[in-house]
Amino acid sequence: MGISFESLYSDIAGRCGKLTVGKKIVKTPALLPVINPHLQLVSPKELRKMGVEAIITNAYIFSQSKQYRERTLSEGLHKVLDYDGVIMTDSGSFQLSVYGEVSITNTETLSFQRDIKSDIWVPLDIPTSPAADRQTAEGELSITMQRLAEAKQVFGNDAPIAGPVQGGIFEDLRERAGREVTALGFTFCPIGAVVPIMEQYRYRDLVSVVMAAKRTISPAACVHLFGAGHPAMFALATAMGCDLFDSAAYALYAKEGRYMTVHGSYKIDELADLPCACNICRTHTVEELRTSPQRDRLLALHNLHVTLAEIARIRQAITDGSLWELVDERCRGHPQLLAGYRALLLHNTELEKTDRTSKRRFFYRGDESCARTEVLRYQQQLSRLRLGREVLVAFDGGAREEFDDTLLFKPPFGPYPKELRETFPIGQSEIPEWDDAMVRQGCRGIRALVESHPDTRVVVSCSKRWETILRQEVTDCEVRSEPV
Ligand SMILES: [Zn+2]
Structure with missing residues (x-):
């Protein structure tokens, strides 16, 4: 009973x-x-x-x-x-x-x-x-x-x-x-x-x-x-x-x-x-x-x-x-x-x-989506990434020879190694064209990465369009601007 x-x-x-x-x-x-x-x-x-x-x-x-x-x-x-x-x-x-x-x-x-x-x-x-x-x-x-x-x-x-x-x-x-x-x-x-x-x-x-x-x-x-x-x-x-x-x-x-x-x-x-x-x-x-x-x-x-x-x-x-x-x-x-x-x-x-670890999808539905649990969890887990001494976060996805690792960037989550391309949430997230709110949230992911890897030098390459937001969110970070 x-x-x-x-x-x-x-x-x-x-x-x-x-x-x-x-x-x-x-x-x-x-x-x-x-x-x-x-x-x-x-x-x-x-x-x-x-x-x-x-x-x-x-x-x-x-x-x-x-x-x-x-x-x-x-x-x-x-x-x-x-x-x-x-x-x-x-x-x-x-x-x-x-x-x-x-x-x-x-x-x-x-x-x-x-x-x-x-x-x-x-x-x-x-x-x-x-x-x-x-x-x-x-x-x-x-x-x-x-x-x-x-x-x-x-x-x-x-x-x-x-x-x-x-x-x-x-x-x-x-x-x-x-x-x-x-x-x-x-x-x-x-x-x-x-x-x-x-x-x-x-x-x-x-x-x-x-x-x-x-x-x-x-x-x-x-x-x-x-x-x-x-x-x-x-x-x-x-x-x-x-x-x-x-x-x-x-x-x-x-x-x-x-x-x-x-x-x-x-x-x-x-x-x-x-x-x-x-x-x-x-x-x-x-x-x-x-x-x-x-x-x-x-x-x-x-x-x-x-x-x-x-x-x-x-x-x-x-x-x-x-x-x-x-x-x-x-x-x-x-x-x-x-x-x-x-x-x-x-x-x-x-x-x-x-919250569960894997889901069928993540649909970006506007600013509010930036605060969702999946984004928070993803950014918390960035501390677990094993990185070399010189790391590039490339908004445009292009690798450069002189870095130990190149990470890609997907807002609102942030940087990711290409091995995570198919896994949740990077692989199962659908986002429209980038907007300020999602890029800003993604830059917080870069900040989490920088803060959790004090021995790694992180360089970010992004277009002029996003540079101001990046610098606001990640202070003292090395930025290589690309043309818009
Ligand atoms: Zn009815």
Whole structure:
């Protein structure tokens, strides 16, 4: 019993993995659609047919419902929802964050979740608002941690209990929370209370909070970004190492007449056509969709198709090692997502540690690509090159007799010996015509080479076009200019 997680492939800090809950297996990254028993636009059984291996519902709603409480206790949640995949239950913490109080204790909600045979139980943690000051966040985190310790103590180590990571907007508190849930032995860690951050498009803050939590959560734990439901940000979150998302958005958006795409959402009234390949969009005109008595359900189905397809695309990108390209593409859909992407790139030193060594390709997509983990790693490894005393770095690729070694130059990576011409990343990188940003980054590679080989005299031959950038990045280096 219990919950375990195994990472099978990785890219950046993202993983394709296998979450095992009791005898059930969920492929990750995965989306858990949120089910509200009182308003179901799409039934759990239909979700199962769409390949959904896990769903999430709110135990608090069941515990307070005259219609459902006794029936769920006697028949079990799977029978009541008619779903045989993994069902995760939330405790009522969300209600706590919205209404301020819930009439249930930590052990009561966990006992209830156990008794209705939920597969993953969530304790009554306190989702700290991002507006909370430090003292509040710290106090609430301490209460959350007491409840998590209590959960382990009362229900035992093998109980399938999630260990939410709180701490508000404060990086050190998120780190503390990650460290403490790991010490308590939790292998399933939702990162909580990020919904308000995402609703306000504060993706830079999201990156800071998630990276802080990931720094201390065990790499063997499955990480769930609680409440993240818009597909536009899945790639960014996956790159940080989030394995699970849950979506109430597909249904909430549908009720508001909103049509999701991976680049953002449209009001159905704004659409001139249906830019999607799903069967709803291919069998309806935009007018039929807008005026259908089934509009909300059809929109919910479309939103789910878009969301699930994005998860599939992310899995493929991880398998190929092209997740950075997907992150780059998605994050250009909104300026705040771009801010989040740039913030993520500032963590390249941390991310490089988990990034894989070989990938299918490296596509240069603009300045941001210069800060990617592959570039950083390549330049770190330049120190390992064995070089003679006199070395030429030739931008034009031509060797000169008088040098012991001649290195070629490929921006944004930097100098390389011809033996590396076919290997990743030099061989598998596609770049357009050289621009200042990539050449500048490549020159930092030359600097790394110079600094790590103090006994080697490095001479660079380049055209006048690049000489200024070279001299700015590599001071006291010998330059032989060639005509442009
Ligand atoms: Zn569609």
